[in-house]
Amino acid sequence: MFGSNKGNRNGNKSQPQARADGSKLEPLSPNLTASLQSIRAKLGNSGDVMIRALRSDAMPGLEMAVVYIRAIVEEDHIHQNVIHPVMGWSAPLEPATWMETLRQRVISTGATKLIHSIDDAIYALLDGQCLVMTNGFGQAVAAETSGGEMRSVSEPNTQTVIRGPQYSFNESMTTNVGLLRRIVRSADFRMKTITVGRKTRTSVGIIYMDQIADPKVVDEIERRINEIDIDGILESNYIEEFISDQTFTPFPTMMNSERPDTVASSILDGQIAILVDGTPFVLIGPATFFHFFRSAEDNYQRFDISSFLRILRYVAFLASMLLPSLFIAITTFHQEMLPTPLLISLASQREGIPFPALVEALLMEFTFEILREAGVRMPRAIGPAISIVGALVLGQSAVQAGLVSPAMVIVVSFTAISNFVTPQISMASASRLIRFTLMLLAGVLGIFGIMAGVLFLLIHMTGLRSFGVPYMAPFAPVYNQVWPDMIIRLPWWARVYRLLATSKVNPHRQQGGRPSHQKRK
C-alpha cells in the first residue's frame, strides 16, 4: 500500500523526473524568451526573480540570460563565478557542445547541473541556484549559488554547561552537519538527506555512525520520514510527532539537543540524529526513559559528582511529579503518617484556610504555571515586573491573606524548582502534566490513588517503545552491561559498552579496564 506510491511522492518532493500523476514534465523551450516567460509566469511574476540578459564573446550571436531569486542567493558569488566567466569566455568552440562547455569549463561554482524541464528549473531556482540559459537550446545550467543571511554559531541558550564546548547549532543544516563532522572525523559518519514538505521542501538529514547504529533502525526512521506527506515542516517537532512510535503518551520518545557535542556523543552510542533545516534543535532517537536524565556536562565533570547529580535528577523528577499529590494525600487522608510535631505545625498553618488541600494545591500550581508561561512569552523588558508580582503579591500576600498555607507555598515552589533540574525539557513537561493528574487522584483516593496512578504510568511506560527499543530498558528488560551507567556515571575507563544495548552492532566503546599506571601498586 505504502510501497507503491512511495517512489512517486518521493520524486515529487526532490528533483522530479515525472509528476505524481504520471504526466510528462513540461520541457524547456529552445526559445529563450518563451522559457523566461514561462518561468516568470510559474513564479507569478514575483519581484525578487532577477533576469540578467547577457552575451558571450565565445558565441557572439547567442542571446543568454542568468536567472536567480535575489534573496536566497549570494549575488557576489553569481557575479564572480557565473556572469563574469561567461561574459569573458573567448576561446572558440563548437556550438553543439556549448551547454556542456558552459557547465564543465566556464561556470566555476561548486555544483552544476543540466536541466531540461520548467519544473526542474523552478525547483533549482527555489533552492537558491542560478540558471544560465541560452537561446536555441532546450536546456539550462543550474549553478549552486545559494546563500543569504543566517544566524552565526553562538552559545547554547537552553542546554548550557559550565565546562564543555560553548557553541550550539544554528538554523542552517549545512552548518550543523559541518559542526558535527568537525567533532566526529570518521569515515563511518553517514548522512542521508530526505526532502519533506510539499511546499517548504525542507531538508531533513539522518545522521548516524555506520557500524555502530543499528541499520534496521536507520531504515525504519528513513521509512517513517519518507511517509510524511504535509505541506510544511518548520521545526523538528513536526518530524518527532510524525515518526514517534506512539502519539498518545505524555512521555517523549525522542530527545532533542542544540549541542553538537551531545549529538556527537549520542551517535557514538549508536543513536541516530535527525537534523531539520531551519531549526537548531536536532532530534535524537531511539531514546529510553533514562536517557532523558543525562546532561552533556556529566561527561565533562568528575564521575563522582556526575553520579551524584544524576541520582539527584531522578529524585528531583520524582519530587516534581509526586510531591504536591503526596502532600494532598497525607494532609487530607493520612494524617497519622506524620510525626506528631509536624502534624501539629501543619494543622495550625492550615487553620483558617478556606479551601481543601486539593483546591489549595491546584490553585497554587496553576498560578505557578501561569507565571512560568508568562515568563517565557513576555517581552524581556517587563521581566522584573512579573517576578515582583509573582514572588511578592502572589506568594507572600496570599499567605498573609490566609488564602494558602506557607507549607503549600514551599511544596509548590520546591516542585517547580525540581522540575527545572531535568535536562530535557520535553521530559520535564511530561512530569508537569502527570503532576496534575496525580493531584486529582490523591485528592480523591489518597495514597492509594497515587500508587494506582504511578502503577498505571509504569505499565504504560513498559509498553512504550522508541524505534523498537523498550522504553524502560535497561531495567525492564534488564541489560546488564548498561544499567549501572544509567544510574551513575562510571569513570571513563569503565564505560566499556555503548549505551544502546539493544543494538547488537559493535557494542564496545573501548577495551576498558583501569589505565595501566593505576594498576601498579
Next chain:
Amino acid sequence: MNRIGTYQLFVMVIMFHIGSTPLFQLGSKAKQDSWLAVLLGAAAGLLVMVVFVMLQQRKPDASLVGLMQLAVGRWAAAAIGLLYAVYFAYQSMRNVRDFGELTSLSLLQNHPKWLIMAVILLIAWYTVVNGNEAFFRTTQLLFIVMLASYCSLAILIVSNRLSRLSMLRPVMEEGPMPVVHAALPDIFSFPFTQGVIFLVFWKYVANWKAVRRASYWGYIASALFIVFMNAMSMTVLGPLAATSSLPFLEVVQLVQVGNFIERLDVVVTLLMFIGLYVKLTAFYLAAVLVLREIVRVRTKWTASILGGIIYAASFAERNNTIHLWLGLGISLKLSLVMQVAIPTVLLVLALLRLQGAERPAGAQTAAERSGG
C-alpha cells in the same frame, strides 16, 4: 505475543509466589512452629513444581490447553481449559476482594470498597490489554521496589532489636503433627502450588532450557524468603501473630528510628498493593490467555468481559468473614484439584500416551472424570 526473558521469568516466579503472603501469618495453627510449617509446605510444593515443569517439558511451546491435548482429546481439553479459566478468574476475584478489604482496613477507612476494587481492576485490565510483555516488565520494576522495601524493613526490625529468637522455641513442642497439619493442605495449597499458572506463561519464554533453572531457583528463593519473613513476624509478635489480621503491619508499627521515622505503615501498604496487584493480574491474564484460546475472541474483548465478571463476582460474598471463611476453608481444598490433581493426572496420562499411543479413549474418560 512477545517473548519473555529468563530473568523476567525468574522475577515473576518470585513475585508471584511472594505476592502478599509475608503480610499474613501462614501456618499460625502451628503456633511458634509456623515457619516450619511453611518450610514443609514449600518443600511439598517443590515436588508439584517438578510435576508442572515435567508436564511442560512434554511440549515446551504448548499452551495449557495444548498440553492437555497431549493427554486427552480436543473437546475434553477445551472443557478442562474452561475450568482452568474459571479457576484463574476465581483466584483473581479473591485477590481483588482481598485488596478491597485490606485497603479499607488499613489505608482508606472511609472510602467505598467498590471504588477501590474498580480502580485496581482497571489497572489490571490495562495491564492485560497491554499484553504479557508489559506485565512482566512492570513486575520487573516492581520487584526492585519490593526488594528494597522488604530489605530495609527487615534491617530496621532487626536493628530495633524487636526480634527475639526465644519466641520460636520450643521447636515442635507437641511433636511434628501440628506442623504437618498446618502445612498440608493449607500452606501447600496457598501459595505454594499456585505455580500451576506458569503452565500458561512458560510457552512465551524465549529459552526453554533456562525455564527449569529460573522456575526452580525462583521458587526456592521465594519459599526461603516467605519462611524468613514468617519467622521474623513470629519472633516479634509471638503468640499475637496468630490473632491479627495483618500481623506484618503490626510488626512494622513497632519500628522507630530516632523520633522521625516511625510511621512506616505506608511502606506495608505499598508492599500489599504491589503483591496483590501482581497476583491478581497474573491470574486475570492467565484466565484471559486460556479463554482466548478456547473461544477465539480478541484479547481486548475477552479481557473486558472477564474483567466485568471478576468485578461483579467480587461482590458475591456478603462480607469479609464469609470471604475469609470461604477462602481458608473449601476454596483451599478445591484449589488443590486444579493445582495438583489435574496436572498430575495429565502428566501421568501424557507419559502413558507416550509409551502406548493407542489408548486415547481410555485417557479421555479418565481426564473427564478428574476434571468433573
